[in-house]
Amino acid sequence: MMILGIYPALASIGLVITVFAVIWKSPFFNFVGILLFIYGLLKSVALIMPPLPGQVMVMYMAMSVFSLIVYFSIEDKTFKAFLEPMRAVIADDDKKVLRVILVFVALPLFAGYLTYTKVTPTYEPPVSGRIIHPEPPSQIEFKGNTMNVIGLENPLRKDAANLAKNIEDGKKIYYRNCFYCHGDDLDGRGHLAQAYNPVPLPFRGTDTIAQLPESFVFWRVAKGWRGLPAGAGPWNSAMPSFEDFLSEDEIWKVILFIYEATGNKPRA
Amino acid sequence: MIRYISAIFIVLLMLLYGFCEDAKANAGDNPQGKKIYDSWCSQCHGFKGDGDSYTKDLSLPRPRDFSFGVFKFRSTPSGDPPTDADMTRVIRNGNPGTSMPPWVRFTDAEVKSIVTYVKLFAPDTFSMEAKPIAIGTPPKASADIIARGKELFKTAKCVECHGNAGRGNGEKGWQEKFKTDWGYPITPANYTQPWDLRNGSGIEDIYRTISVGIGGTPMTSYMDSLTDDKRWALAHYIKSLQLTRKPGVAVRVKKVEALPSSTDDPAWEKLEYLDLPMGGQLMFEPRNFTPVITNARVRGVYTDKEIAVMVEWSDKRPNKGGDNKPPDGVRIQLPSNDKEGSERPYFYMGSRKAPVELWQWQASDENGAMQLTAKGYDAVSPVGTRGLSAAGTYNDGLYRVIFKRAVSTGNEGDALFQAGRFAPFSVTLFDGQNGEEGNKGAISAWYFMMPEPPTPMRVYVFPPILSLCTLAAGIALHRRLRKKR
Numbered sequence: 001m002m003i004l005g006i007y008p009a010l011a012s013i014g015l016v017i018t019v020f021a022v023i024w025k026s027p028f029f030n031f032v033g034i035l036l037f038i039y040g041l042l043k044s045v046a047l048i049m050p051p052l053p054g055q056v057m058v059m060y061m062a063m064s065v066f067s068l069i070v071y072f073s074i075e076d077k078t079f080k081a082f083l084e085p086m087r088a089v090i091a092d093d094d095k096k097v098l099r100v101i102l103v104f105v106a107l108p109l110f111a112g113y114l115t116y117t118k119v120t121p122t123y124e125p126p127v128s129g130r131i132i133h134p135e136p137p138s139q140i141e142f143k144g145n146t147m148n149v150i151g152l153e154n155p156l157r158k159d160a161a162n163l164a165k166n167i168e169d170g171k172k173i174y175y176r177n178c179f180y181c182h183g184d185d186l187d188g189r190g191h192l193a194q195a196y197n198p199v200p201l202p203f204r205g206t207d208t209i210a211q212l213p214e215s216f217v218f219w220r221v222a223k224g225w226r227g228l229p230a231g232a233g234p235w236n237s238a239m240p241s242f243e244d245f246l247s248e249d250e251i252w253k254v255i256l257f258i259y260e261a262t263g264n265k266p267r268a
Numbered sequence: 269m270i271r272y273i274s275a276i277f278i279v280l281l282m283l284l285y286g287f288c289e290d291a292k293a294n295a296g297d298n299p300q301g302k303k304i305y306d307s308w309c310s311q312c313h314g315f316k317g318d319g320d321s322y323t324k325d326l327s328l329p330r331p332r333d334f335s336f337g338v339f340k341f342r343s344t345p346s347g348d349p350p351t352d353a354d355m356t357r358v359i360r361n362g363n364p365g366t367s368m369p370p371w372v373r374f375t376d377a378e379v380k381s382i383v384t385y386v387k388l389f390a391p392d393t394f395s396m397e398a399k400p401i402a403i404g405t406p407p408k409a410s411a412d413i414i415a416r417g418k419e420l421f422k423t424a425k426c427v428e429c430h431g432n433a434g435r436g437n438g439e440k441g442w443q444e445k446f447k448t449d450w451g452y453p454i455t456p457a458n459y460t461q462p463w464d465l466r467n468g469s470g471i472e473d474i475y476r477t478i479s480v481g482i483g484g485t486p487m488t489s490y491m492d493s494l495t496d497d498k499r500w501a502l503a504h505y506i507k508s509l510q511l512t513r514k515p516g517v518a519v520r521v522k523k524v525e526a527l528p529s530s531t532d533d534p535a536w537e538k539l540e541y542l543d544l545p546m547g548g549q550l551m552f553e554p555r556n557f558t559p560v561i562t563n564a565r566v567r568g569v570y571t572d573k574e575i576a577v578m579v580e581w582s583d584k585r586p587n588k589g590g591d592n593k594p595p596d597g598v599r600i601q602l603p604s605n606d607k608e609g610s611e612r613p614y615f616y617m618g619s620r621k622a623p624v625e626l627w628q629w630q631a632s633d634e635n636g637a638m639q640l641t642a643k644g645y646d647a648v649s650p651v652g653t654r655g656l657s658a659a660g661t662y663n664d665g666l667y668r669v670i671f672k673r674a675v676s677t678g679n680e681g682d683a684l685f686q687a688g689r690f691a692p693f694s695v696t697l698f699d700g701q702n703g704e705e706g707n708k709g710a711i712s713a714w715y716f717m718m719p720e721p722p723t724p725m726r727v728y729v730f731p732p733i734l735s736l737c738t739l740a741a742g743i744a745l746h747r748r749l750r751k752k753r
Binding site (some may be wrong): 030087090091092093099103104108109111112113114115116118120121123124126128171172175176179181183184185187189190191192193194195196197200224225230233234235236238240241244245261 | 307308310312321322323326365366367368369371373383517518520544545546547548550551553555557559611612613614615616619622688690710711712713714716718719720721723724726729730731732733734735736737738739742743745746750752753
């Protein structure tokens, strides 16, 4: 936040330079001021939303430079005035100090630095894309029996008389099997969660289980990492195959609980 | 007649009053507190607040039994109940290193209602007035105050439990009688791992803990035995011991002329390291719901011939494999047959299709190494040392284990190290005191180590050339323009 604060200041400085440049009729400083203003403004965006990616910044700035040069070069007279300060620094005898600083020291150093960043090898660890919501299979093997995932419904939802009891049973199952990772508050911030990658999903909020039918959740709980397709990176997942630890009935109960506790409804 | 009626009226009124009092004790006037408690606290603390709950045998430390009437985290003198602010702080911040999370979702009014409800479980305790101690402004940290704190750490006998380096490995911590008032064994805090400090890791938190102690535990109050400025000095010293974790996905392994000679070689300190948060192995039986090792620090170096990787972790009590406890130990896991485009093995013990190799060291054999191959958690077999060597030391609560191997073994299928290539690895740690062995350990996700290639020549050549060219161009332009003018 502290560092971000300099960008609005930069934009303001750019604006001030522009105003003075217009008064003193200097197209070059007008150009510099507007560019500084645009740069500061684009960077300030980060104060209210995620910062613009580097490539987008480069594109916007290149476009700005290009259109401003076109603008200042339409008239011969303006273009001459635009180039004048640069010519003066390079050639005039009374600009010797400025010339040494800018043209003979700063510019060569900057060129060297740019080259350095280009030729220094960078090593980035491999990034593998991961499908967050993989397609469920149409059928799964559950404890040796074949189950149809498509059209699978939670049988306990129909049992209205025992719903409260089943939810409480589900709560017990959740806190004996799931809360280490998915969290006491079902927010994905369990006390062991940070050890695993990908991090455990939260159930609270509207973008995980609220988007899924219960059949999908059953498949994920029952098969865990083993059931993930290759595109979803099964080798990284710490999600156990709960068919090893829980019965079919228990899995349905814990699914009842995670929807109930988060106030979410399964997608039909 | 009037007298009779008044008498009956008064009796009725008293009955009604008594009924109301009763209802109060059952949270009749705090339905919100009871509702939230039953929904979001009972799973660990029990519906009756006695800690008899779903998670009682699956959490370490165990969930607090409120009905016992002793409260650990207070700002009040020893023996007094905690203030409402103390209880609010625990609910809001949680207890780091335990299964008590920070409850941020509730409103202040809701937290207040929970506090009011929890107090009903220990009416006797809370019948006393809770008067917090004054926590003034902490003095500024300085080398001087830290040095004074370090001296006090010895003279006030903190070392006896917390150990020379503050890692919670002091001798006294392992005596039979080192238990809580609830009757459970407890271990002294490890100051170097702030993410595990139950009572908070800020300077005020440490000062408060030293001043009033932790209720029901061997950590007593130092209010009377140490003056205020001494307690602040001690707090600053303890704070100075805290490590900063360096998280990431990869660690660079630097090329050197010669490998460090031992675990205490100062050369290790200069190397880049990576901190791996550790969790329990939860995928296969026996599952480890209560791991106690929470961090592994990994770094490495290599020469033309050999690579050395060091793993470092805190352990409050070393186990060499005696007293019916398994030995402490470490395994580094690396993929076998790791070729371009091949499938990454499962992050814990690989799979039938994608096997892994394990570099193992156990405290029972300080200079022994063992290699194993695994094709899944249930298919692990030792294969001898295969050119791997290891050396481990335990000092002041810290294990440091170095594995050494040839960079290139020449054996088909051995884990591969090449300059510039990211080699996947994961770590498993075992704390014998916690009964950890086999598949019951603390595990990490996959990370990478990358033997860093020497800097290529072009980095030293091209930038100066470009600088000189720009300078030449500038001079040429200057001459031409000046003539023109």
